[in-house]
Amino acid sequence: MKRTGVFICHCGINIAGTVDVKKAAKELAKHKGVVHSEEYVYMCSDPGQNLIIDAIKEKKLDNVVIACCSPTLHETTFRNAAKSAGINTFQCEIANIREQCSWVHKDMNKATDKAIKITKSAVERVRRNESLEPISVPVTRRALVIGGGIAGIQSALDLANSGFEVVLVERSPSIGGHMIQLSETFPTLDCSQCILTPKMVEVSKHPKIKLMTYSEVQEVSGYVGNFKVKILKKPTYVDPDKCTLCDECSKVCPVLVSNEFDLGLTGRRAIYIPFPQAIPATYTLDIKGCPGLLPIACGKCADVCEPEAIDYDMKPEIVEEEVGAIIVTTGYDLYDKENMAEYGYGKYADVLDGLQFERLCSASGPTMGKILRPSDHKEPKEVVFIQCVGSRDPELHCAYCSKICCMYTAKHAMLYKHHVHDGQAYIFYIDIRSGGKGYEEFVQRAVEEDGVLYLRGKVSKIFEDKGKIKVWGVDTLSGKDIEIDADMVVLATAMRPSKGAEELAKKLKIAMDKDGFLSEAHPKLRPVESVTSGMFLAGAAQAPKDIPEAVAQASGAAAKAIAILSQDRLYHAPTVAKVNLNLCTGCGMCVEVCPYEALSLKDGKVEVNEVLCEGCGTCSATCLRAAIQVKNLTPLQVHEMISISLGG
Amino acid sequence: MAEEFEPKIVAFLCKWCSSAGSDLAGVSRMEYPPNVVPIQVMCSGSVSPLYVLSAFNKGADGVLVSGCHPGDCHYIKGNFYARRRIALVKRLLDFIGLEPQRFQMSWVSAAEGTKYTQIIKDFVQELKPLGPQTKLRRDL
Ligand code: FES
Numbered sequence A: 001m002k003r004t005g006v007f008i009c010h011c012g013i014n015i016a017g018t019v020d021v022k023k024a025a026k027e028l029a030k031h032k033g034v035v036h037s038e039e040y041v042y043m044c045s046d047p048g049q050n051l052i053i054d055a056i057k058e059k060k061l062d063n064v065v066i067a068c069c070s071p072t073l074h075e076t077t078f079r080n081a082a083k084s085a086g087i088n089t090f091q092c093e094i095a096n097i098r099e100q101c102s103w104v105h106k107d108m109n110k111a112t113d114k115a116i117k118i119t120k121s122a123v124e125r126v127r128r129n130e131s132l133e134p135i136s137v138p139v140t141r142r143a144l145v146i147g148g149g150i151a152g153i154q155s156a157l158d159l160a161n162s163g164f165e166v167v168l169v170e171r172s173p174s175i176g177g178h179m180i181q182l183s184e185t186f187p188t189l190d191c192s193q194c195i196l197t198p199k200m201v202e203v204s205k206h207p208k209i210k211l212m213t214y215s216e217v218q219e220v221s222g223y224v225g226n227f228k229v230k231i232l233k234k235p236t237y238v239d240p241d242k243c244t245l246c247d248e249c250s251k252v253c254p255v256l257v258s259n260e261f262d263l264g265l266t267g268r269r270a271i272y273i274p275f276p277q278a279i280p281a282t283y284t285l286d287i288k289g290c291p292g293l294l295p296i297a298c299g300k301c302a303d304v305c306e307p308e309a310i311d312y313d314m315k316p317e318i319v320e321e322e323v324g325a326i327i328v329t330t331g332y333d334l335y336d337k338e339n340m341a342e343y344g345y346g347k348y349a350d351v352l353d354g355l356q357f358e359r360l361c362s363a364s365g366p367t368m369g370k371i372l373r374p375s376d377h378k379e380p381k382e383v384v385f386i387q388c389v390g391s392r393d394p395e396l397h398c399a400y401c402s403k404i405c406c407m408y409t410a411k412h413a414m415l416y417k418h419h420v421h422d423g424q425a426y427i428f429y430i431d432i433r434s435g436g437k438g439y440e441e442f443v444q445r446a447v448e449e450d451g452v453l454y455l456r457g458k459v460s461k462i463f464e465d466k467g468k469i470k471v472w473g474v475d476t477l478s479g480k481d482i483e484i485d486a487d488m489v490v491l492a493t494a495m496r497p498s499k500g501a502e503e504l505a506k507k508l509k510i511a512m513d514k515d516g517f518l519s520e521a522h523p524k525l526r527p528v529e530s531v532t533s534g535m536f537l538a539g540a541a542q543a544p545k546d547i548p549e550a551v552a553q554a555s556g557a558a559a560k561a562i563a564i565l566s567q568d569r570l571y572h573a574p575t576v577a578k579v580n581l582n583l584c585t586g587c588g589m590c591v592e593v594c595p596y597e598a599l600s601l602k603d604g605k606v607e608v609n610e611v612l613c614e615g616c617g618t619c620s621a622t623c624l625r626a627a628i629q630v631k632n633l634t635p636l637q638v639h640e641m642i643s644i645s646l647g648g
Numbered sequence B: 001m002a003e004e005f006e007p008k009i010v011a012f013l014c015k016w017c018s019s020a021g022s023d024l025a026g027v028s029r030m031e032y033p034p035n036v037v038p039i040q041v042m043c044s045g046s047v048s049p050l051y052v053l054s055a056f057n058k059g060a061d062g063v064l065v066s067g068c069h070p071g072d073c074h075y076i077k078g079n080f081y082a083r084r085r086i087a088l089v090k091r092l093l094d095f096i097g098l099e100p101q102r103f104q105m106s107w108v109s110a111a112e113g114t115k116y117t118q119i120i121k122d123f124v125q126e127l128k129p130l131g132p133q134t135k136l137r138r139d140l
Helices: A021-030 A046-058 A071-084 A098-102 A108-127 A150-161 A192-205 A248-252 A300-304 A337-343 A354-361 A405-419 A439-448 A501-508 A547-565 A589-593 A618-622 A635-645 B018-027 B049-057 B078-095 B113-130
Strands: A004-009 A034-040 A063-068 A092-096 A135-138 A142-146 A165-169 A209-212 A215-223 A226-233 A256-258 A267-269 A317-323 A325-328 A332-334 A351-353 A382-389 A424-429 A453-456 A459-465 A468-475 A480-486 A488-493 A495-497 A535-537 A569-572 A577-579 A599-602 A605-608 A628-630 B009-014 B036-041 B062-067 B103-107
Touching: A004 A021, A004 A046, A004 A108, A021 A034, A021 A108, A034 A046, A046 A063, A046 A071, A063 A071, A063 A108, A071 A092, A092 A098, A092 A108, A098 A108, A098 B018, A108 A635, A108 B036, A142 A150, A142 A317, A142 A547, A150 A165, A150 A192, A150 A209, A150 A547, A165 A215, A165 A226, A192 A209, A215 A501, A226 A325, A248 A267, A248 A300, A325 A501, A325 A547, A337 A382, A337 A459, A337 A488, A351 A354, A354 A405, A354 A488, A382 A405, A382 A480, A405 A424, A405 A439, A405 A488, A453 A468, A468 A488, A535 A547, A577 A605, A589 A599, A589 A618, A618 A628, A618 B078, A635 B036, A635 B049, B009 B018, B009 B113, B018 B036, B018 B062, B018 B113, B036 B113, B049 B062, B049 B078, B062 B078, B062 B113, B078 B103, B103 B113
Parallel strands: A004 A034, A004 A063, A063 A092, A142 A165, A142 A325, A165 A209, A325 A535, A351 A488, A382 A424, A382 A488, A424 A453, B009 B036, B009 B062, B062 B103
Antiparallel strands: A135 A569, A215 A226, A226 A317, A256 A267, A332 A495, A459 A468, A468 A480, A577 A628, A599 A605
16 A cells, blocks of 8 residues: 655644644544654745655655645645655645635634545545656747747847747738838937848848748647748749849839838839838739739730749749747737728828828838828928827727827827928827836927927817818817817827737637737736747737837747747646547547647547647546546546545 | 534636635635535546536535636636536436536636635525435435
């Protein structure tokens, strides 16, 4: 018979105040198989742990039960103590007699009785535990980063500079994300492209980074340390190695479509380069606009392409990659303008969103950095900026705060004044949220140096009137109605998770919050991890955030990924499902309910992939013949625990 | 005077939510009757109907299965299986004539110490008038 030791902790008076620990120790000593039973004031202290270690050695104990606080607190402490005395960590079980007993009861007799039952049931359990060692698996020491905005770029560079190979996948033809569209960035007003393009070039030149633009993740399987990813590489119909960026093709292309880089403020050809500094530096033929390739309906671009870079026969390709960790940085989109019809957005040419205004301010934008109205190319003399458009509106739009709009609106108003000295900027706001280094000072500067007029209140109506855009609103501070004849209106629309993020999250099996942003594993303590181990999040895919935050989170996610990739092997809890082949009939019911696809049928029997199995036990409750059981919490163990709990 | 009847309850608590919720009740020094002995399982989805029957068989007056709220299961969907399975077991127990109050399922998150406390208090109150469970009990 196995020799069991029982150690009952007083936890000062936390346990001993309600549970008669002496009586409990005496009762346990009578339980069959228990050859040692003692109590001590603080089992978790060094002398307490030594009591356990000495008893294991002296009395040749096979296993031990520590009756103390919740296993979430000291299970590891005591298992390590057991290990140091030479027994397997799984030969130590915790009986929770504090949180689930002494702290919730007053009657000493009853509490003692209950504590005895809980402890005995742990004894019955531990006697039937198998000794197990953690399962270990090798690690593929490469990472996948999904999304090539600033967060993805930062993560990829941090990983690559630490010596790990990275596959960076971006669905559009160039990396750079929304940051590359911006003109200047708050609160320093440095030029966005100037600070981003060096990083983009570094990505393209880095020997450790495999850049896959115009590509999308199609399928992900596997587990932490060993993911298999299928990536769809869409055809660009242009060989980047041959393309010399001469621009002859787009000069002859007859098709004009709206230019997404300028958010529709300009047009582009079907064959195009998204912007001059695009990485990779090459043209892309967007077949959505092209008159046709099969059969070739136009063919002008190929005719003029001297280096013969254009290849109409290019086909979509599926590329398979193996990686050990995945970082998701899919970024954001602005709230759909269809939702903001009340502000005339989409109806009046001179009502713009924040990103469009960035393009107007940008030196490389459609107006070469001159702020001109899209409708008639005149300089606007009165501009109204409206904050919280679609944000903080739980009834009609998004309940959350988009976080960056207060700051970029202040910046917009400031930039406007720097371009149009005699103009006037008005900002309608609900609150000003300028937490961040140098942010509050920045807002003050907008007011004091650039005379921006802040109006606290909401806009009630926007409509066109004699070439002006009339803005009606209220200033809630003075209680006065406001009417402004504006030349241009700029809406700080809400940030939304980028389109397609939901589909991707499903493929990766990572959770989303109610707004569609990706969920972190713990809002405070694990902000860059997803609930799926080996998958990390960064940037606006997780929640609205500004550039410095996105960059910090991206570096954090990279560090977390490196913690996995720098390991030789990964370890996994060995309390996984086990099949009794004699009992298994191969009915496959367990295979179907497994949340982790850890079970499969092989030769008419179920097989467990121990690395995928998390040990939840859903399979064992489903099996009609108890043929599949989770190690160390088997039906037999549970039945014994039930019987003890009911008094033997 | 005979002693008041004290029902014996077995509670299967999932490790990630309900057991943590019951820990929180302790940390917050709430108080509930000591009639319940908790058995921590990995997930409510791992509670086999046999566990429930076995508990009644061995003399439980009431059985509670408690897991994470639907959608919050640590193992993604274990509690959805539990919910369906428990509903079936309930019907079976109804069919054989066991009082429906004796078998309950609840959702208690790691933050719901108060809720756990209330559930146990109510459960004990509901079981008291029923007296000992004899239907499934295999008397020793
Ligand atoms: S882990 Fe709590 S119900 Fe599944």
